[in-house]
Every structure is written in structure tokens, then in C-alpha cells.
Amino acid sequence: MALHRPRPDTRAGRTPIRARTLAPFILAAAWALSAGAAAQGSPTPAENQAWMTLATAWEKALAANPGLRAAESGAAATEGAVLQSKALPNPEISYNQEDTRSETRTSTLQINQRIELGGKREARVRMAESEQAGAQATAFEARANLRYQLVTGFNELLAAQQRAEYARQIHELAARAHDAAQKRVTAGKIPPLEATRAQVAQANALLELDQARSAILVAQQRLAALWGGSPEEVGQVAGDFVRTAAPPTAEHIDAVLEQAPAMLSARHALAQSRAASDLERARRVQDPTLSLGVKRGQDLGRNQLVFGISIPLPLFDNNAGNQLQALRKAEQAEWSLQEQRLQLRAQLLSARQQLISSNQQASQLQTLVIPAAQSAYDTAARGFALGKFSFLDVLDAQRTLFESQRQLLDQLMASHKASAEIDRILGTALSALSIS
Structure with missing residues (x-):
């Protein structure tokens, strides 16, 4: 984008007012047009100054984020459930004694083993494995959510840094403009009211600078909170802010x-509900218990083999209630899966439209609005130097130019946030700032 600067007047006898008054405004225009370029290229770190990158922040969050670690621990815990589901029922050992007199006493020692029928063990294993898959999907979803928070927080800090630099430039320019106005008042070229307006503009610029610095601290705290760090640990961040994702x-x-983290969680929840329904249905079949032992009768003086079998009679409890409950929960999980699909698609299309709109508005600001504001500012600055416009006119033109740049930063931030939202839902890297 071309930057048009008024040529300095070098005619003899002309007081070099432009060198003192136009230079601040021209510098402001240069900043307004180049702020995007400053955000586009990664900042060049000053010597002995540490700059945090997105990759570094992501490594810290992966290593120490409590929510992610909790989800991963939950997924690891399901390994025990799978292992336990494969275990067979323990045998029982029993001892019976009839009579207490040694000459007529009868002692029986036997082992009892329950035999699972109806596919209970297989259904129990499937249920545990589906629970494990669901926990892993939950951990994957937590990772995607963390990535969204990190990318959004990182971009917010980038934007805050750009706004702070913008505010610093405004304050510096306002101070120079106030100094120039004071000199022109002293020389009798403008009324004192112009100097007062310049002083008010400088005070407002200082207030905006303080607010911008505070916004940086807030953004640093939010980013550092993802791994329990401190704002000082974050410091300044370096990244490509002006380039947005398609x-x-x-x-x-x-x-x-269908491969979105939330969809995977919903499908595994459905599989787990169906496995639970299968398990409850398998429990209709009663499990027999086999017994094998030795009986010693003192009156006979010999050992006898004892064999037996017992089966519960489902007269009062045939597990009908648990079966009905499991069946209804499976239906609930199926409807929840369909609802999840509709909601995610609606969220994706909404984020996609936001990304399209923000990209278009950012492009219009860069190609149409800011150049027009620049032209208006150049005209006001030249007219002020020639005495045709008041200082208020220059301030209005400058305010319009800088407001356009603010809007550009806002639209860029909206684009990054929408792209990160798409990345969060799909679990894929659709943004240049996303991490695969």
C-alpha cells in the first residue's frame, strides 16, 4: 500500500512549520498503514529480550495444564477397567462338619465355581473397552479445547501488543503535536484554543496507552493460567497476526x-450404552455353580467324592428393570448423537460464515477504507500547514485513520477466533496459527 507524504516546502523565507507539525502526523499515517505489516512479520526480538512463540506456549500447556492432565489420567484409569472385565469369577472353598463327636463326625471340604453363561463376560469386556474408547475421546476433546484456548489467548496477546504499540505511537505523536501547537501559539500563528485541543488529545492518548498496557497484562495472565505460569514467564509473544486462514x-x-472430537465421544457413549444393554440382557441367564469336594465319614472310615450343582431360580428377579433402563439409555445416547451432529454442524457453519465475513471486512479495510482515510488525513495535514484547516480538522482525520486501523485489528482477531473455533470442533489444523 503506497504511502503519500507531502513534500517539505524549501522556499526561502518560509518558516519550516511542516518539519515540526506534519512530521508527527505523517509518522502516524505511516504507522497506521504499516501496523498490519508490523503484525504480519514476526517481531524482531530486542537483544537480551525473550519472545515466546506459539509452539513454546503449546509445549508448556501440554505439560502442565490441569484439565488436560485430568482427562489423560481418566483415560489411563480405564485400562484397569478393561483388565478387570476380563477376570473370571473366583472359586470358593467351603468346609462343613456334621456332629462334634469324633467317632461319628463327618467332614466335607469342597470347591465351588460359578460358571458365567449367556455371554456376560464378553458383554462386560465390550462395555469396558467402549468406556476406555470414550475416555480417550474425551481426552482428545480436552486437548482440542485446550488448543482453542491457547491459540485464542495467544492471538489476543498479539493483538494487545499491536494496540499497545499503536497507543504508544499515538501518545508520542500527540506530545509532538502539542509541542508544535504551543510553538505556533507563541508565534501568533494559531489561537490558544488549538494548543488546548492538542493538550486534551495528548491526555486522551496517555489514557489509551495505560489501558493498552493493562490489556497486555490481562492477556498475559490468561495465557499463563493455562499452565499455571506467571505473566512474567510469558513476556512478549511473537507470531503472524495479519495472515488468516482460508x-x-x-x-x-x-x-x-464425523471425526470431530465431540462426535467421537458421542459415538463411544452410544457404544457403551449398547454394551451395557447387552450385558443386562445377558444377565437374564442364570449362572450355575459347580461344586466338587471330598467327604470324610469317621463312622465309615473312608473318603467319599462329593459333586453338586446349584442354579438360582428367577422367580422374583429376572433383571427386567435393569434391561429396560439400559435399553432406554441406549436410545437416549442415539438421539444425543444425532443432536450432537446437528449442533456441531450449525456451530461450524456459523464459525465458517464469521471467518468469511471477517476476512472480507479485513480485506476491505486494507484496500479501501484505510487508503481513503489516509488520503483524507494527507489533505487535512497539508491544509493545516497552509493555514486552511484548523488543528481540530487534522485531529478528526487522524482519529478516523486510527479508528480504521483499530477495526482492522478487531476483524483480524475475529478471523483468528473463528478459525480456532473450527479447529476446536473438528480437531484439525485449519488455521496457520493452529497446532497439529
């Missing part, structure tokens, strides 16, 4: 939606 097509969204 929106995915609706066809691409439909193609990868």
Missing part, C-alpha cells in the same frame, strides 16, 4: 464432521 468449504465440513 474458510473450509461446506463439503469439507460434512466430510470430516
Whole structure:
């Protein structure tokens, strides 16, 4: 984007007012047009100053984020459930004695073993394995959510740094403009009211600078909270803020939606509910208990083999209630899966539209609005130097120019946030700032 600067007047006898008054405004215009470029390229770290990158922040969050560690621990805990589901019922050993007199006493020692029938063990294993898969999907979803928080927080800090630099430039320019106005008042070229307006503009610029610095601290605290760090640990961040991701097509969204973390969790929840229903249905079949032992009768003076079998009679409890409950929960999980699919698709299409809109508005600001505001500012600055416009006119033109730049930063942030939202839902890296 071309930057048009008024040529300095070098005619003899002309007081070099422009060198003192226009230079601040021209510098402001240069900043307004180059703020995007400053955000586009990674900042060049000053010597002995540490800059945190997105990859570094992601490593810290992966290593120490409590929510992610909890989800991963929950997934690891399900290994024990799978192991336990494969275990067979323990045998029982029993001892019976009839009579207490030694000459007529009868002693029986036997082992009892319950035999599982009806596919209970297989259903129990499937249920545990589906629970494990669901816990792993939950950990994957937690990872995607953490990535969204990190990318969004990192971009918010990048934007805050750009706004702070912008506010610093404004304050510096306002101070120079106030100094120039004071000199022109002393020389009798403008009324004192112009100097007062310049002083008010400088005070407002200082207030905005303080607010921008506070916003940096807040963004640093939010980012550091993802791994329990401190704002000082974050410091300044370096990244590409002006480049945004291209929106995915609706066809691409439909193609990868089924692999979204939330969809995986919902499908595993359905599989777990169906496995629980199968298990309850298998429990209708009663398990027999086999007995094998030795009986010693003192009156006979010999050992006898004892064999037996027992089967519960399902007269009062045939597990009908548990079966009905499990069946209804499986139906609930199926409907929840369909609802999840509809909600995720709606969220994706909404985020996609936001990304498209923000990208278009950012492009319009860069190609149409800011150049027009620049032209208006150049005209006001030249007119002020020639005495045709008041200082208020220059301030209005400058305010319009800088407001356009603020809008550009806001639209870029909206694009990054929408892209990160798509990445969070799909669990894929659709943004240049996302981490695969």
C-alpha cells in the first residue's frame, strides 16, 4: 500500500512549520498503514529480550495444564477397567462338619465355581473397552479445547501488543503535536484554543496507552493460567497476526464432521450404552455353580467324592428393570448423537460464515477504507500547514485513520477466533496459527 507524504516546502523565507507539525502526523499515517505489516512479520526480538512463540506456549500447556492432565489420567484409569472385565469369577472353598463327636463326625471340604453363561463376560469386556474408547475421546476433546484456548489467548496477546504499540505511537505523536501547537501559539500563528485541543488529545492518548498496557497484562495472565505460569514467564509473544486462514468449504465440513472430537465421544457413549444393554440382557441367564469336594465319614472310615450343582431360580428377579433402563439409555445416547451432529454442524457453519465475513471486512479495510482515510488525513495535514484547516480538522482525520486501523485489528482477531473455533470442533489444523 503506497504511502503519500507531502513534500517539505524549501522556499526561502518560509518558516519550516511542516518539519515540526506534519512530521508527527505523517509518522502516524505511516504507522497506521504499516501496523498490519508490523503484525504480519514476526517481531524482531530486542537483544537480551525473550519472545515466546506459539509452539513454546503449546509445549508448556501440554505439560502442565490441569484439565488436560485430568482427562489423560481418566483415560489411563480405564485400562484397569478393561483388565478387570476380563477376570473370571473366583472359586470358593467351603468346609462343613456334621456332629462334634469324633467317632461319628463327618467332614466335607469342597470347591465351588460359578460358571458365567449367556455371554456376560464378553458383554462386560465390550462395555469396558467402549468406556476406555470414550475416555480417550474425551481426552482428545480436552486437548482440542485446550488448543482453542491457547491459540485464542495467544492471538489476543498479539493483538494487545499491536494496540499497545499503536497507543504508544499515538501518545508520542500527540506530545509532538502539542509541542508544535504551543510553538505556533507563541508565534501568533494559531489561537490558544488549538494548543488546548492538542493538550486534551495528548491526555486522551496517555489514557489509551495505560489501558493498552493493562490489556497486555490481562492477556498475559490468561495465557499463563493455562499452565499455571506467571505473566512474567510469558513476556512478549511473537507470531503472524495479519495472515488468516482460508474458510473450509461446506463439503469439507460434512466430510470430516464425523471425526470431530465431540462426535467421537458421542459415538463411544452410544457404544457403551449398547454394551451395557447387552450385558443386562445377558444377565437374564442364570449362572450355575459347580461344586466338587471330598467327604470324610469317621463312622465309615473312608473318603467319599462329593459333586453338586446349584442354579438360582428367577422367580422374583429376572433383571427386567435393569434391561429396560439400559435399553432406554441406549436410545437416549442415539438421539444425543444425532443432536450432537446437528449442533456441531450449525456451530461450524456459523464459525465458517464469521471467518468469511471477517476476512472480507479485513480485506476491505486494507484496500479501501484505510487508503481513503489516509488520503483524507494527507489533505487535512497539508491544509493545516497552509493555514486552511484548523488543528481540530487534522485531529478528526487522524482519529478516523486510527479508528480504521483499530477495526482492522478487531476483524483480524475475529478471523483468528473463528478459525480456532473450527479447529476446536473438528480437531484439525485449519488455521496457520493452529497446532497439529
